[in-house]
Amino acid sequence: MLLTHDIEFTLNGVTKKLTIDVTMNALDMLRDVVGLTGTKYGCGEGECGACTIRVDGETRNSCLMFAVDFDGRDIVTIEGLAADPKADALRESFVEHGAVQCGFCTPGMVMQASHILDTHPDADAETIKRGLEGNLCRCTGYKKIVDAVESACCGGR
């Protein structure tokens, strides 16, 4: 028998109550239990950033987090960010700069980029590159992603 636990948390602004296996990771819970598949599984061990979410404002790899640890916390996924008008500039900038090819890394990239812009409102390219260190992209070569984040910064330069 797997031990389960009741948790209650805020997911993209809405209160959510669930009963889950205490060893389950947060990424599996988001994708398989809640059904939000925008958050991607790339490596499952903290190397690629495809699973990046916001936990109480900070970005984390959901694959490294125990789902039970969501209890009482404020969680935002790419679906929540997509519905947030504050993120419009970032999304449009990714489109304009062609920063998306296959798109698999994009949800994690955009989540992490939004965190960089929140914590460093006038980030330069160097700060953006450092902030995106934990996000791998196999397609773009990163330049277009960094350009997209930089131009979304301070409403564009």
Place this chain on the structure above:
Amino acid sequence: MTAIERYAAPQNLDEALGILQQGEVTILAGGTDLMPQTKAGRIAFKPTLMNIGRIAGLKGVTLDGEHLRIGALTTISELLRDPLVAQHAAVLAEACDHFASDQIRNAGTLGGNINNASPAGDTLVPLIVLDAEVELASKPNGSVATRRMPLAEFFTGPGRTKRAANELLTAVRIPLPKPGHVARFYKFGTRPALDISTISIGIAGIKRDGALTDTRVAFGAVAPTPVRAPRTEAALEGRRLDAAAIEAAADAARDEVNPIDDVRASAWYRKELIHNMTRRMLDHVAHA
């Protein structure tokens, strides 16, 4: 198969120590080591899984008399931006800057890094050269007991420490640096982010008239635990940091370490790195 019988997320230290006293417990902080290790089967869960993340008293950095006190739950990101750490233990913040990625720094805690007891744990070498001690709390007979131990003596092997099963690591204490104190950290990896140290070096001491006293040298990833380097320290202690002294210390460092071959580097290469980087760091200290 996991055999977890109980999950607990205590709100305060007293409650957590009570749970630890009752029997076998797996402690969960940020989970960045525990999740991959349990998933891969390298670590089995104990019957109780205790999430310490809700214990407010284990967070934050404070001044405690002549010491800087860092709560076990302080994250690597918090260490990076903390003004007290920047002022009194800048070398620790420097090590945190080379640690994993932003997402992992936001989750990973200092207590987790110490108790994971990896020979390559990036906070360990700087903390050892800063003479840090760990604070361990338990509740053996109804009241809270605390003991302290130098971090340099805490590790017994990869993933193993002197923490007793009923103890929680509550904080790290670092003596406030004396005038003239210098401290340096160097991590060698093959890329700037998300890399486990191939080797790391910490050097500290009081610099006066071109010489170091109270010399501390420690190395990461060259032994089953992070280690102090007493012969290198002795080669430096009180001697003017001229070219001959620096070369002698670098030689002592190379002879003193006994690393292994692994995927990250050969033993020979690690020894060369230790020699050359110790020399370079001492050059920088001499000219600072």
